[in-house]
Amino acid sequence: MNLICCRGDPTVFEPYWRKAGERCSITFKGDQCLSYLTNPKALCWFMEPKLEEEIKKVHRIVGNAKVDDHHLVVGNGSSQLILAALYALCSPNHHTQPHPIDVVSAAPYYSTYQEEVDLLCSALFRWAGDAHQYDNKDEPYIELITSPNNPNGVIREPVVNRPGGRLIHDLAYYWPQYTAITSQLDHDIMLFTASKCTGHAGSRIGWALVRDEEVAKKMVKFIEVNSIGVSKESQLRTAKILSVASESCQEKGLNNFFLYGRHVMANKWKKLREIVKKHQRFIIPKYPLQYCQFSKDYVEASPAYAWMSCKFENMEDQDCEKILKDQNVIVRSGSRFGSDSKHARVSMLSREDDFNVFLQRLSAISKA
Amino acid sequence: MNLICCRGDPTVFEPYWRKAGERCSITFKGDQCLSYLTNPKALCWFMEPKLEEEIKKVHRIVGNAKVDDHHLVVGNGSSQLILAALYALCSPNHHTQPHPIDVVSAAPYYSTYQEEVDLLCSALFRWAGDAHQYDNKDEPYIELITSPNNPNGVIREPVVNRPGGRLIHDLAYYWPQYTAITSQLDHDIMLFTASKCTGHAGSRIGWALVRDEEVAKKMVKFIEVNSIGVSKESQLRTAKILSVASESCQEKGLNNFFLYGRHVMANKWKKLREIVKKHQRFIIPKYPLQYCQFSKDYVEASPAYAWMSCKFENMEDQDCEKILKDQNVIVRSGSRFGSDSKHARVSMLSREDDFNVFLQRLSAISKA
Numbered sequence: 001m002n003l004i005c006c007r008g009d010p011t012v013f014e015p016y017w018r019k020a021g022e023r024c025s026i027t028f029k030g031d032q033c034l035s036y037l038t039n040p041k042a043l044c045w046f047m048e049p050k051l052e053e054e055i056k057k058v059h060r061i062v063g064n065a066k067v068d069d070h071h072l073v074v075g076n077g078s079s080q081l082i083l084a085a086l087y088a089l090c091s092p093n094h095h096t097q098p099h100p101i102d103v104v105s106a107a108p109y110y111s112t113y114q115e116e117v118d119l120l121c122s123a124l125f126r127w128a129g130d131a132h133q134y135d136n137k138d139e140p141y142i143e144l145i146t147s148p149n150n151p152n153g154v155i156r157e158p159v160v161n162r163p164g165g166r167l168i169h170d171l172a173y174y175w176p177q178y179t180a181i182t183s184q185l186d187h188d189i190m191l192f193t194a195s196k197c198t199g200h201a202g203s204r205i206g207w208a209l210v211r212d213e214e215v216a217k218k219m220v221k222f223i224e225v226n227s228i229g230v231s232k233e234s235q236l237r238t239a240k241i242l243s244v245a246s247e248s249c250q251e252k253g254l255n256n257f258f259l260y261g262r263h264v265m266a267n268k269w270k271k272l273r274e275i276v277k278k279h280q281r282f283i284i285p286k287y288p289l290q291y292c293q294f295s296k297d298y299v300e301a302s303p304a305y306a307w308m309s310c311k312f313e314n315m316e317d318q319d320c321e322k323i324l325k326d327q328n329v330i331v332r333s334g335s336r337f338g339s340d341s342k343h344a345r346v347s348m349l350s351r352e353d354d355f356n357v358f359l360q361r362l363s364a365i366s367k368a
Numbered sequence: 369m370n371l372i373c374c375r376g377d378p379t380v381f382e383p384y385w386r387k388a389g390e391r392c393s394i395t396f397k398g399d400q401c402l403s404y405l406t407n408p409k410a411l412c413w414f415m416e417p418k419l420e421e422e423i424k425k426v427h428r429i430v431g432n433a434k435v436d437d438h439h440l441v442v443g444n445g446s447s448q449l450i451l452a453a454l455y456a457l458c459s460p461n462h463h464t465q466p467h468p469i470d471v472v473s474a475a476p477y478y479s480t481y482q483e484e485v486d487l488l489c490s491a492l493f494r495w496a497g498d499a500h501q502y503d504n505k506d507e508p509y510i511e512l513i514t515s516p517n518n519p520n521g522v523i524r525e526p527v528v529n530r531p532g533g534r535l536i537h538d539l540a541y542y543w544p545q546y547t548a549i550t551s552q553l554d555h556d557i558m559l560f561t562a563s564k565c566t567g568h569a570g571s572r573i574g575w576a577l578v579r580d581e582e583v584a585k586k587m588v589k590f591i592e593v594n595s596i597g598v599s600k601e602s603q604l605r606t607a608k609i610l611s612v613a614s615e616s617c618q619e620k621g622l623n624n625f626f627l628y629g630r631h632v633m634a635n636k637w638k639k640l641r642e643i644v645k646k647h648q649r650f651i652i653p654k655y656p657l658q659y660c661q662f663s664k665d666y667v668e669a670s671p672a673y674a675w676m677s678c679k680f681e682n683m684e685d686q687d688c689e690k691i692l693k694d695q696n697v698i699v700r701s702g703s704r705f706g707s708d709s710k711h712a713r714v715s716m717l718s719r720e721d722d723f724n725v726f727l728q729r730l731s732a733i734s735k736a
Contacts (some may be wrong), residue, residue: 009403017398024398028605030385030612031392033570035377036563076444076572076595083594087488115593120455121491195404202401202600204444225483226451227444231599232570237396244398 003357005324006332008150008304010349012268013177013199016260017241020248026240033232043213044220046229047074054242055207058197061249062258063293064174066186070209071216074230075223078172078193078206082116082144083226085189085208088218089142089166090124102128102136105144106159107338108151108307110170111345113144114338130338131159140164148173151337151345152285153303155179172196177261179301180292188212194238196304198245198257199349203234259295265302268348268355272306275359279366282320283309306346309334320344327361371725373692374700376518376672378717380636381545381567384628385609388616394608401600411581412588414597415442422610423575426565429617430626431661432542434554438577439584442598443591446540446561446574450484450512451594453557453576456586457510457534458492470496470504473512474527475706476519476675478538479713481512482706498706499527508532516541519705519713520653521671523547540564545629547669548660556580562606564672566613566625567717571602627663633670636716636723640674643727647734650688651677674714677702688712695729 017024038048051074056067075081090101103117107130117127128134131143143165147156150173158167169187173179175197190209195201210216223229245257254260276282287301308331310318319341321333334343346358385392406416419442424435443449458469471485475498485495496502499511511533515524518541526535537555541547543565558577563569578584591597613625622628644650655669676699678686687709689701702711714726 004408007404009405011402014399014402017402020398022397025395027393027395029390029393030388030609031382034379034382034385034567036375036569037377040372076599077597079593080595083488112593119590119593120451120488123489123491199402201404201596204595204597204599222487225447225480225487227448227572227595228569229445229572231444231572231602233601233605234599237601241398 002328002330003354003361004330005346005350005358006330008196008347008349010195010199010201010304011351012264012349013257013261014351016257017199020244024241024244026237028233028236033236036229038232043071043216044073046223047072048232048235048239051205051235051239051242054239054246055192058242058246061246062176062181063184064181065171065190065192065209066184067209069186070190070211071213073208073210073216073219073223074235075206075208075219076227076230077195077204078170078191078208079112079116080223080226081191081206081208081219082113082168082170084219084222085168085191085215086117086125086142087222088215089168091218100124100126102126102134102139102141103144104128104131104134104141104160105146105338106131106156108149108334108343109144109338110146110150111332111336134160137162140166142166142168144168144170146170146172148179148301148303151305151332151334152307153179153287153301153305154285155182173304175261176258176292176294177265178303180290180299181294182290182292189215194241198238198241200238200241203238204231205234205238262295262299262302265304265348266300269302271355271359272348275362275366279363281310281312281366282362283311302348304347304349306348307334307343308346309343318342323365324361327365329358329361370696370698371722371729372698373714373718373726374698376564376715376717378563378567378569378672379719380632380717381625381629382719384625385567388612392609392612394605396601396604401604404597406600411439411584412441414591415440416600416603416607418607419573419603419610422607422614426610426614429614430544430549431552432549433539433558433560433577434552435577437554438558438579439581441576441578441584441587441591442603443574443576443587444595444598445563445572446538446559446576447480447484448591448594449559449574449576449587450481450536450538452587452590453536453559453583454485454493454510455590456583457536459586465508468492468494470494470502470507470509471512472496472499472502472509472528473514473706474499474524476517476702476711477512477706478514478518479700479704502528505530508534510534510536512536512538514538514540516547516669516671519673519700519702520675521547521655521669521673522653523550541672543629544626544660544662545633546671548658548667549662550658550660557583562609566606566609568606568609571606572599573602573606630663630667630670633672633716634668637670639723639727640716643730643734647731649678649680649734650730651679670716672715672717674716675702675711676714677711686710691733692729695733697726697729
């Protein structure tokens with residue numbers, strides 16, 4: 001049977017939440033949350049105040065992003081917020097600009113960016129590919145910076161660095177379970193998602209920290225027109241889950257959610273590295289030791305994805321996706337990320353059992 | 369203080385759900401709903417099977433739409449589904465078509481359609497205004513048919529009726545509390561929303577019944593790229609609420625949710641008609657008596673909005689929004705609906721107390 005490793009489905013933290021038990025439960029009565037509105041006078045009128053409070057709290061405790069000088073905008077996952085941000089950054093000029101604004105990201109980049117940007121063939125913005133290759137020198141542009149990067153886990157800075165550029169920082173994976181927290185980031189637009197923070201992808205809650213008020217207002221406008229807000233049930237449940245995660249940070253060991261997450265992820269990476277080292281048929285990235293201000297120790301990154309490539313000397317076509325597919329392991333080809341088919345992205349976010357099956361099949365390929 | 373009657377915020381049914389009590393409650397534990405996926409092999413892979421079952425059940429019981437030959441697609445409210453449907457109907461041709469496909473709707477039309485269609489300046493589709501005025505004879509087009517219509521409550525048919533036309537039926541208000549259920553509709557694309565069915569707008573759950581499999585698949589693709597699915601908490605809670613609504617249909621009196629809803633709405637309309645009749649300063653539509661197959665009796669519609677116009681003989685400028693605003697009643701001007709400022713839309717979906725304040729202020733204006 002096929003083993004699905006192509007999606008970043010974050011079921012890896014399930015045991016933590018199972019153990020956390022009743023403290024995480026939330027009940028909705030029939031007459032709750034009927035209204036579209038939460039706070040009609042707030043900038044983000046559909047955002048639950050409790051969610052805002054818990055998002056700010058967890059960022060302060062983890063120390064990964066500054067929240068005090070930013071406006072908070074909640075969205076249906078960070079996907080919707082990327083579109084909202086593109087709309088906000090492009091809409092003021094669309095009647096005067098001669099063509100859509102270029103959107104770039106350094107390869108390998110998250111495979112969905114291109115799909116998202118091009119989906120409706122907008123006259124406001126268009127996908128312009130790899131930021132490293134971008135040479136449209138005199139035009140305004142938007143650069144998406146994913147840090148740690150999806151698919152390869154590296155910490156990133158903008159690469160175009162030209163006047164007229166606007167930046168969107170996708171920080172979905174900038175949490176202690178995946179990487180060292182080395183500084184409190186303070187960018188203009190910073191995107192996060194519950195999916196990768198606590199693992200609750202089914203709730204579809206993302207949030208943006210936005211410095212400029214006008215940009216934040218336009219993002220809210222986009223979400224208002226696109227979906228008239230965001231599920232209140234999901235917002236209130238995410239607030240609950242985040243409050244439990246924040247509270248757990250008072251503990252040192254594996255009761256601390258983020259230290260638990262790091263432990264589980266590091267353990268998976270350790271097992272993967274052992275097999276890769278033993279068989280010498282695949283290559284995975286190494287990450288430097290870095291001091292984490294959250295855990296106060298030196299750690300190596302344990303990213304959400306393994307960005308693998310092959311070294312089968314007897315093969316002409318080193319198509320990593322295909323090689324893995326022959327063993328019924330479904331991964332996403334590097335070509336989807338603006339890279340090549342020698343590479344593939346493998347999710348490290350699966351349940352323990354599935355991950356062990358992956359390791360067995362990887363061994364089998366390596367021995368073949 | 370301003371009284372907000374400009375939004376269709378459906379808090380009117382709150383007392384029913386409060387009384388229904390525990391039967392409507394739903395609890396989520398911390399380890400539930402972590403995955404993005406629900407049923408990877410299903411056409412709508414992010415839809416909860418329980419929601420699909422309850423949606424089909426309520427349509428069968430109410431008798432307002434055929435469900436057996438249609439695919440079900442769930443969305444973040446029906447707003448997102450409108451965009452998904454436009455994408456699905458336009459995307460196959462966008463590389464060959466010379467310009468965006470025209471989207472029309474008969475005036476007065478729902479004010480948000482135009483905003484939605486034009487938001488991203490898509491090359492796939494564009495707003496072309498009032499279907500009655502549409503004379504772009506040789507082009508493909510899409511007509512949005514809202515029935516009962518928002519803002520004026522009338523039952524509608526397509527008006528352009530030309531080859532090459534594709535139809536989207538927005539049936540948000542085709543439920544017994546607003547109008548007689550005169551037939552089981554069987555259109556190609558039919559949109560519904562929990563907001564107007566049960567009043568749970570905060571959940572942001574809409575659904576589409578789609579005859580053509582390819583169109584349904586493309587709608588799913590749009591939602592996948594736009595927001596990677598739909599809140600599972602909202603889906604499961606909506607399933608619960610719908611199951612209680614369906615079950616209540618076994619009862620005859622006000623325990624039956626839809627009969628309760630009709631009673632409350634009819635009562636509001638009765639009060640409004642009395643005041644309008646007494647003072648002779650405003651005009652509201654009359655609706656014909658129609659046989660309702662759900663309740664098995666003749667009923668007059670009690671729409672979600674009152675589409676009002678003024679007849680102040682001494683005034684030159686009969687701006688209905690402005691006249692009401694002078695009494696601190698905030699409504700939406702007819703000009704926003706492709707009509708004129710003599711008209712305005714007033715929500716009939718507010719809580720009883722707010723509605724009574726509205727009636728008082730309307731009396732005060734009328735006497736002035």
